[in-house]
Amino acid sequence: MIKIDARGLNCPEPVIKTKKALEEENLVVALVDNETACKNLEKLGQKLNCSTEILELDDDFQITLSQIEEEVASSLTSAELEGGEDQNKVYFIRSDVLGNGEEELGELLIKGFIYTLTETAPLPKSIIFINEGVKLPTLNKEIKQNLKILEEAGVEILSCGTCLEYYNLEDKLKVGEVTNMYTIVERLNSNPVVTV
Amino acid sequence: MNVREYGLITFYSTHHALKAEKILKNAGVEVMMIPIPKEITANCGSGVKFNIKDLGRINSLIKRSNLRFWGCYRIEQYNRKKRIEKISLKM
Numbered sequence: 001m002i003k004i005d006a007r008g009l010n011c012p013e014p015v016i017k018t019k020k021a022l023e024e025e026n027l028v029v030a031l032v033d034n035e036t037a038c039k040n041l042e043k044l045g046q047k048l049n050c051s052t053e054i055l056e057l058d059d060d061f062q063i064t065l066s067q068i069e070e071e072v073a074s075s076l077t078s079a080e081l082e083g084g085e086d087q088n089k090v091y092f093i094r095s096d097v098l099g100n101g102e103e104e105l106g107e108l109l110i111k112g113f114i115y116t117l118t119e120t121a122p123l124p125k126s127i128i129f130i131n132e133g134v135k136l137p138t139l140n141k142e143i144k145q146n147l148k149i150l151e152e153a154g155v156e157i158l159s160c161g162t163c164l165e166y167y168n169l170e171d172k173l174k175v176g177e178v179t180n181m182y183t184i185v186e187r188l189n190s191n192p193v194v195t196v
Numbered sequence: 197m198n199v200r201e202y203g204l205i206t207f208y209s210t211h212h213a214l215k216a217e218k219i220l221k222n223a224g225v226e227v228m229m230i231p232i233p234k235e236i237t238a239n240c241g242s243g244v245k246f247n248i249k250d251l252g253r254i255n256s257l258i259k260r261s262n263l264r265f266w267g268c269y270r271i272e273q274y275n276r277k278k279r280i281e282k283i284s285l286k287m
């Protein structure tokens with residue numbers, strides 16, 4: 001990563017410096033002190049197929065440009081659009097909290113985790129909820145919202161039928177589908193699995 | 197283009213963020229706890245995401261709560277781009 005302090009420089013120096021830095025490194029963070037320079041760097045980023053992130057500080061702008069390699073760029077787009085080859089991971093969620101510890105924190109973390117899945121490419125192929133995990137797609141309002149977003153983006157959402165019945169939550173499932181152990185084992189056997 | 201805009205308020209501690217979530221939800225404001233984007237902080241913090249239209253209500257509810265907030269942001273999100281602007285809450 002290269003950091004550039006381009007404050008106080010006149011146009012087009014910030015652009016030239018940033019462009020040079022991008023020839024050496026894929027990730028460049030530039031600091032500029034005016035909106036025009038910020039916009040010019042944003043345009044440079046578009047031209048060079050970079051993802052750009054702009055942080056408006058009190059007086060300055062910080063622009064992060066990360067160049068996406070051709071291969072990654074194409075798989076990102078396809079994953080975003082309709083599930084490319086990289087969309088192959090299965091998330092196996094076995095609890096209604098993330099990790100061991102205080103329940104309040106565990107709930108905060110699992111909510112943040114599912115939210116972040118909606119923001120990150122490539123998307124998973126499937127998310128499977130088992131045991132207490134089935135409380136997430138049935139009882140947790142925010143998680144249900146985010147699972148709907150994932151489902152609309154082509155992610156398969158599966159909840160264990162035995163578990164729904166055991167916890168008496170069959171009527172509450174409003175996102176994804178009920179599944180059985182045969183389908184679950186099939187999914188786990190044929191894809192890379194992330195156990196949560 | 198699919199542009200999403202939302203507000204995010206962050207606090208000095210996770211405990212304060214959780215308290216703020218409770219206060220705002222009890223007041224009927226629709227909020228969601230989300231991890232703070234890495235452009236704002238590299239720490240693994242959580243912040244309260246809200247609809248920009250609720251900014252005024254959130255401002256007065258947080259002011260009354262005595263919770264110490266750390267920053268407030270307006271975030272615009274395009275496909276692969278995020279624009280983060282710091283906004284001020286009037287305390």
